[in-house]
Amino acid sequence: MSSVRAVIRRHWRLIVFILGLVFVCWLLWVLRNVFLAFVVGFILAYLLLPVIRWAEKRLPATSKKPKLKQLIRISIILVIYLLSLAVIGLIIFYTITLVGKALGNLTQDVSQVIPNGLDKIKQWLKSIPLLSTPSMQANIDVYAAKAQTALPGVLQGFLTSGVKIFQSSGSMILGFISLPVFIFFLLKDWDSLRDKFYAGLPLWTRTHTRGIFAILQNVVVRYIRVQLIRALIVGICFFLVLFFMKIEFALPLAVFAAVMELVPTIGPWLGAGLAALVTLATAPEKVIWVVIGFFAIQMIEGNLVMPKIQGSQMEIHPAFVLVLIVLGAYFAGILGFIIILPLTMAVIKIYKYLRDSTRDGSIS
Secondary structure: HHHHHHHHHHHHHHHHHHHHHHHHHHHHOOHHHHHHHHHHOOOHHHHHHHHHHHHOOOOOOOOOOOOHHHHHHHHHHHHHHHHHHHHHHHHHHHHHHHHHHHHHHHHHHHHHHHHHHHHHHHHHHHHHHHHHHHHHHHHHHHHHHHHHHHHHHHHHHHOOOOOOHHHHHHHHHHHOOOOHHHHHHHOOHHHHHHHHHHHHOOHHHHHHHHHHHHHHHHHHHHHHHHHHHHHHHHHHHHHOOOOEEEOOOHHHHHHHHHHHOOOOOHHHHHHHHHHHHHHHHHHHHHHHHHHHHHHHHHHHHHHHHHHHHHHHHHHHHHHHHHHHHHHHHHHHHHHHHHHHHHEEEEEEEEEEEEHHHOOOOOOO
């Protein structure tokens, strides 16, 4: 008992610091539906900040005129906002144009699209030697008829579940709607907010808080790098599949699929869905191959390529990457699947930092 008290007396600052970190993490997790949008906004602001500072350095010196410096920063933020809106607007416009053209072609023979598509799949299955026996051929006919009857209900159920998810995520959606305003104020007053934050901390925690933020910065940068590499790989592979199949709009569809890869969970399906829709409208006999190509890309990328890249960037062995992803999805669903790798890397690095700080006496 006395040894425990001695340890507490000697390392009480470290214990308080760790408990504070645990409390903050617990609070973020409990209120994750509310805080998720603002955490994303904080990360985006942090990534945009170097761009703003780079632009400020190339403008006339304003260090002696704080009001002018603030005005210039606001102007730079607004220019970045306008450019971002322009890029997003072009992507949305081009996507709507593609969807509109595809839907326009589909409406001409909409009653035949699903039956023809299923008939192509049925013929392809029957052409496989392994499925050429009479009993297998009969089963294929039965399942094709059932699929044709059930498909409209499946589509309706998918849309209904999407609406329910949208309705149950009201607080999160509201947070993302307010994100542009939140990021604007963060960027505008970043330096003063940072100084006030550190000034409010006890003196002995300031250095280590900066160290923790440096670790989190490293983790976030590495994680974003992984996601960009992932989007690039999927975009290139998807373009090659569409190009060799001679599908119209192969390049914009591949670019859209790459951008959607950055959207968790639903993004890849949106990218593949648009490609399938355009293929149905322009070359319906090839839609099954587009779908197979998409699943092949996702399987290879998700199970072979990405564990290696994530392991090297996040400094975690590829075998443990697969284990962590499964555990994250099991315990926390989609959110756990997304954050498990950066969270694990952050915990490991923070532990090493606190261990080293305790050894050299900077935390006692």
